[in-house]
Amino acid sequence: MKIMMMKRRTFLLNLLFACLTLFSLRAGASCSLTLVTQTEDSYVAQIPFGKINLTDTYLQPVGTMLASIVVPPTNYTHGGANGASVLWECDAADLPNIYFLVATNGDDRVGGFYDIGTVDGLSDVYATWFAYVGIRQTMSGVTLTRHWQKVPITSYATSSTGKIQIRLQDIPPLVAELYRISSLPGTSAASAYCGNNNDDGVGIGFASATGRNYYCQNSVMTQPNAYIQLSGDSSVSFSFARDFPGEDSAYNYDFWGADNGFGYGMRLANTLYSLPTCVARNATPQVLFRTISIAELEQGGSASASFTVQVECSDSAESGTAAGQTAIGIQVSPGSYSAASTLGLVNGSGGVTYLLSDDYFGENMAQGVGITLQNAQGKRMNFVGQPGTVSLTTPGGENAGWYPVLEAADNAGSTMAGYTHYSSTFLATLQKLDGQAVTPGKVYATAYVLVKIQ
Numbered sequence: 001m002k003i004m005m006m007k008r009r010t011f012l013l014n015l016l017f018a019c020l021t022l023f024s025l026r027a028g029a030s031c032s033l034t035l036v037t038q039t040e041d042s043y044v045a046q047i048p049f050g051k052i053n054l055t056d057t058y059l060q061p062v063g064t065m066l067a068s069i070v071v072p073p074t075n076y077t078h079g080g081a082n083g084a085s086v087l088w089e090c091d092a093a094d095l096p097n098i099y100f101l102v103a104t105n106g107d108d109r110v111g112g113f114y115d116i117g118t119v120d121g122l123s124d125v126y127a128t129w130f131a132y133v134g135i136r137q138t139m140s141g142v143t144l145t146r147h148w149q150k151v152p153i154t155s156y157a158t159s160s161t162g163k164i165q166i167r168l169q170d171i172p173p174l175v176a177e178l179y180r181i182s183s184l185p186g187t188s189a190a191s192a193y194c195g196n197n198n199d200d201g202v203g204i205g206f207a208s209a210t211g212r213n214y215y216c217q218n219s220v221m222t223q224p225n226a227y228i229q230l231s232g233d234s235s236v237s238f239s240f241a242r243d244f245p246g247e248d249s250a251y252n253y254d255f256w257g258a259d260n261g262f263g264y265g266m267r268l269a270n271t272l273y274s275l276p277t278c279v280a281r282n283a284t285p286q287v288l289f290r291t292i293s294i295a296e297l298e299q300g301g302s303a304s305a306s307f308t309v310q311v312e313c314s315d316s317a318e319s320g321t322a323a324g325q326t327a328i329g330i331q332v333s334p335g336s337y338s339a340a341s342t343l344g345l346v347n348g349s350g351g352v353t354y355l356l357s358d359d360y361f362g363e364n365m366a367q368g369v370g371i372t373l374q375n376a377q378g379k380r381m382n383f384v385g386q387p388g389t390v391s392l393t394t395p396g397g398e399n400a401g402w403y404p405v406l407e408a409a410d411n412a413g414s415t416m417a418g419y420t421h422y423s424s425t426f427l428a429t430l431q432k433l434d435g436q437a438v439t440p441g442k443v444y445a446t447a448y449v450l451v452k453i454q
Helices: 002-027 092-097 109-113 116-120 294-298 334-342
Strands: 031-033 050-053 065-071 086-090 098-104 133-139 149-151 164-167 174-180 226-232 262-265 270-273 278-283 303-314 326-332 369-375 419-432 447-453
Touching (some): 050 447, 098 109, 116 133, 278 447, 294 419, 303 326, 326 334
Parallel strands (some): 050 270
Antiparallel strands (some): 031 086, 065 174, 086 164, 098 149, 133 174, 226 262, 369 419
């Protein structure tokens, strides 16, 4: 009898010890929130395509990309957040086992529920609040769908206590593209905060000549297009709720109530028009300069080459840089823009005075040289900066790199009644940058032709 009681006592003590140990492991979470992130609809990082034009299907057939933009994480600014703001803090040992999760706003019918581009042969293009406009979003090579997917953490800071600090600037940029689609979203979904209908201005917004701003019943209720959160393997302890890879975001959003992350959305930063316009049809694919010596450049010499751009316009389109008119711009690459910013070659309107090499500061690349641009009339032109298609409040006009689409253009005839082809010739010139020493190396620069309404 005594022996049995002693065994029982020992068992109880061991059980108590085990419970205390289990409790201690759960209480000592290795990843914690700073509460800089907020998941509410009105706190999103904006996706600012700006003015989007949905013109006739001859110039913009179904499947046409309407706009493209790179969204930096610093577009999330709620509460004064900036690139250095710490969002999450984790134990260093857990770094291999934690990751971001990304998905569309899968529960809402116009936020990411409907993969609406499928019928048009467009993969992973989801319905938006804009009628006949779908969005594809990509981060670090991962194309967002309704199902939560991993995005690796590739940069971070380390605190004085050895903790890993994941800052806003450590989130990779989001690439967003808009496409013309042929259908409207269904009227049933996991949720329908903008209404379960396709009524203009309520359940969905149709393009108009005067512009339709991106919000449903009011600016607060407008749904995000995507979300990002922090998650990790089961070996990692978290002090906050999160979701798991492969789960459907339409029905799995534990992160939301915990404010674990934030949304990306088009609200308040986009307007959809329906105006006659022009489209770029072709451009010289390569522009080659002759070899030129440092000595010649230092003495004021240069190397020039011309290229052409072909556009086709509705005969009703207005060429110009005023609101509703169509303009052309030559946009620098992201790498070129970064280098130009470093060298002070970006003006107050975001225009760029010289096109630099994509990897200007890289090994074997020439430095101290850049490319200028002129039209056929000899007018010196600015380049469009980044992202090229910008927010509603961003300055436009020539300082920003936009010029009337038909300025110095030649009529190249018509192949369709009501539409006319035009050809424009531009002169690119490689020359020394003021105040910079020229170094030997290669020049390799990329630019993009943009034609859009202003």
